[in-house]
Amino acid sequence: xxxxxxxxxxxxxxxxxxxxxxxxxxxxxxxxxxxxxxxxxxxxxxxxxxxxxxxxxxxxxxxxxxxxxxxxxxxxxxxxxxxxxxxxxxxxxxxxxxxxxxxxxxxxxxxxxxxxxxxxxxxxxxxxxxxxxxxxxxxxxxxxxxxxxxxxxxxxxxxxxxxxxxxxxxxxxxxxxxxxxxxxxxxxxxxxxx
Numbered sequence: 001x002x003x004x005x006x007x008x009x010x011x012x013x014x015x016x017x018x019x020x021x022x023x024x025x026x027x028x029x030x031x032x033x034x035x036x037x038x039x040x041x042x043x044x045x046x047x048x049x050x051x052x053x054x055x056x057x058x059x060x061x062x063x064x065x066x067x068x069x070x071x072x073x074x075x076x077x078x079x080x081x082x083x084x085x086x087x088x089x090x091x092x093x094x095x096x097x098x099x100x101x102x103x104x105x106x107x108x109x110x111x112x113x114x115x116x117x118x119x120x121x122x123x124x125x126x127x128x129x130x131x132x133x134x135x136x137x138x139x140x141x142x143x144x145x146x147x148x149x150x151x152x153x154x155x156x157x158x159x160x161x162x163x164x165x166x167x168x169x170x171x172x173x174x175x176x177x178x179x180x181x182x183x184x185x186x187x188x189x190x191x192x193x194x
Contacts, residue, residue: 016059019051023067023088028075034152039136040077041152044068045128045160048092049121050167057096065089079139087131095124114165121164125157 023044032041048068052060068088072081098120132153136146 012055012059015055016063019047019055019060019063020067020070023047023051023063024071024074027068027071031075034149039080039132039149039152041156042071043160043163044071044088045091045125045157046163046167048088049095049124049160049164052092052096052099053117053164053168057093057100060096061089061092064092080135083132083135087128087135090131091124091128094127095120098123117168118161118165121157121161125154125161128157129153
């Protein structure tokens with residue numbers, strides 16, 4: 001018995017909800033305040049990257065945006081919630097589109113795919129740092145003070161990259177890897193069938 005479109009939708013809905021919760025918990029688990037600002041550093045970037053690797057960019061963006069927004073709300077940082085919704089969803093979209101583009105252009109495996117993942121994570125992380133700089137500049141009304149958050153945001157996504165790579169390598173050794181969105185070009189092509 002094959003997997004139906006209904007089974008696939010249920011799988012994606014359940015996994016999206018699970019990744020939203022994991023992203024939210026990763027925000028609540030560890031929050032390091034950024035000096036002289038109202039922001040904080042957390043572990044959510046690694047989980048945003050994993051959401052995209054597991055679900056693809058569409059569902060990954062939903063999980064990243066909503067999970068980050070809920071994490072900010074639950075942590076008592078409601079002022080950041082709308083910004084996190086857009087910035088983290090954008091981060092997931094950028095990372096996912098880079099992976100999808102690389103897979104559509106050529107077959108990648110092993111180290112080639114890992115290098116594309118790392119480049120995608122870096123570009124997505126730079127988008128995140130720029131997005132929060134823009135948000136802080138608007139919120140504080142001072143673009144100089146907003147600069148103080150940039151190194152912290154870069155450190156956050158750098159740690160996120162390391163954690164995501166380690167988790168991805170570990171997942172590659174499990175049966176979950178065959179269900180992941182970017183496990184193979186064949187999986188990617190079948191996932192977008194009408």
